[in-house]
Amino acid sequence: MMKQWIVALAGGMLSLAASAGEYNLTVDRVQIDTGDFVKEGIGYNGASPGPVLRLKEGEDVTINVTNNLDEMTSIHWHGLILPYQQDGVPGISYAGIKPGETFTYQFPIVQAGTYWFHSHSGFQEPNGAYGAIVIEPKGREPFRYDRDYVVQLTDKHPHSGDRIMRNLKMSADYYNRQQQTVGDFFAEADEKGFVATLEDRLMWGDMRMMKADIEDVQGFTALINGKGPEQNWTGLFEPGERIRLRFINSSAMTYFDIRIPGLEMTVVQADGNNVQPVNVDEFRIGVAETYDVIVRIKDEKAYTIFAESMGRSGFGRATLAPKPGMTAAVPEMREAPLLTMADMAGHMDHGGMDHGGMDHGGADQSDMGKAIMDHGSMNHGDMAGMDHSAMSMSGGDASDPFYAAGSGLMPKAANGGKFLSYADLKAQNPLYEHREATREIEMRLTGNMERYEWSINGVKYEDADPVVLQYGERVRFKFVNETMMTHPMHLHGMWSILDVGEGKWNPVKHVISVSPATTVYMETEVDAPGQWAFHCHLSYHAASGMFRKIVVEGGPDSEVAERTQKGQQGGES
């Protein structure tokens, strides 16, 4: 794949301090063979995933992107800090790339780490238009490893993105294969009693949600570096080596729980930024996140990289092996989790509930099911005035503060060991001086599952004004997830400093995953003028409205922000 890259160093002089690299990418129709099905999709340089783009910090890159499709395209360099005109979002950064045209991106590489790139037009990304970016740091890596591999995941679906969106709009549970059946009802009734089971079902029915609504697009085949579980992508190693695995979740909709049975993983980087190393047995990777881990394999045997989807509707599988063809056992998927009442707590209109019947102070959210609620008055669009502080989800028996106490999504390591939490992430070298935020902006993550509409503060993208930030301020974003789905929120152009309560050590990310019924804070140093996209990175949530334009006013280049570029469609996912 790398052969397709034309790398021209400035004047052919390797010794030049500031190097410049020129790269060519074509956007092509390709065949994607998952092992389960073959599907036409979109790729780069003739393949999906596209090539691994290996860059160097300090380099000035020129990337020529030629659109061989019969439709508009775009490439967004996910997680890269660059001038906004180079960010690749049609309608926000630029107009996009027309069929047959070549667009030349030019920007300096000012960071190191693992990132990725993808189309920001329509559903080209779920259709296969993604690739990896690996940036070598200027100085030495603060780690030691003998080799590294990109491990890029996706959730390839037999239906095209457009078709999936249409089906979801028609029936939000179209792809929910784990709906509970009549048989489940009687089994549960035997166990819990008929009335309790009936009440439980009625309550979930009234919320237009299913207990199994963890993944709204099931039926995919998980791919690792473009290979299905049977095709088994394999990375080779020599026994005794340390291997750096650069996990990238390029899925449209799917979170994965990743483990390598028999190996401990040391997490050293999250979203391209080094973190203080954490030894884990398993970790969850949200959509669009990256995690770099180092593993050391001493023996001459194969190990399975096992990536179960969070809702257990599919798994990715790859192998680390000392010799080609060697494999290790592939575990059974664990039982699918079910959402609990704790996960719907953020979803309820408190004004319409009988508060007397609910013990807000207690940590036992499961008792909430016994409360009498006025479902008829639940108004998803207008939830302003909710007292979120009264619904404290921390404490109790929660083992991870980034999930609602009693959440069905609370992760557990398969071997009973350590599961990475956001709370474990601490910056290795803080990028910014720690300071108080200048103001707070509340972003309620809202939606109507029945109509498959997703929004921020109850307003869809098409109806929303841009969020205006001032250059030089430090904004504290308060994400309040009032839905029962997990949303990976992605801000373009500026870093998202996740508040894990560690002050200057808070980790710097580009995607902040917000679990149901939780409130998560991130801070952003507003240091990039221009206009940027901000959205849920679940493709079909972004496309149906969970998206905002961010305008940064002022700054060194202040007039550019005023010149609003009109694309044909604003902010495609």
Added chain:
Amino acid sequence: MKHPYGKILIPFIAMVVASTAWAAGAHDGGHHDKKMEKPMVGQPGKAKNVDRTVAITMMDNYFEPESVSVKPGETIRFTVKNEGALVHEFNIATAAMHEAHQEEMQMMVEHGVIKGDRIDEQAMKMDMGDGHTMSHDHANSVLLEPGQSGEIIWKFSKPAELEFACNVPGHYQAGMYGDIEFK
């Protein structure tokens, strides 16, 4: 950089060979092995016998240099400076001993003794329940806060598979170790 504890050198607990704790069941964990006995690793050296000094710099999270050559019987003074932003350890032992020691370091983090960029001396004095505290006095390691310096004098014996390592959780795995090569 000023630190509330001043210039402290904290020789460290642990899997040090000579420690009685080493033989105790709690630390046994299958790692106990004849090969790890003291003669192989070497022993604390005396200042008057120092043959030469080797300067080691701690960074986040690696050592400079990443290997040191020694001769059997040589006594070396290691002057260690932490130029990183995090707490680091310099510890001479076998890979297996380091591995066993990492479990104890994990415990120190869980008990708040090591807090990223500082060492909590009070927590370090806490009784671990078996009569030991977390602040044992052993000569094969130093634990340093950012900006601190320390030294250990070590007499090497027969050639052995030794590494110097930082056993703060995750640091060794990320690559904070160096090889001791016998010449």
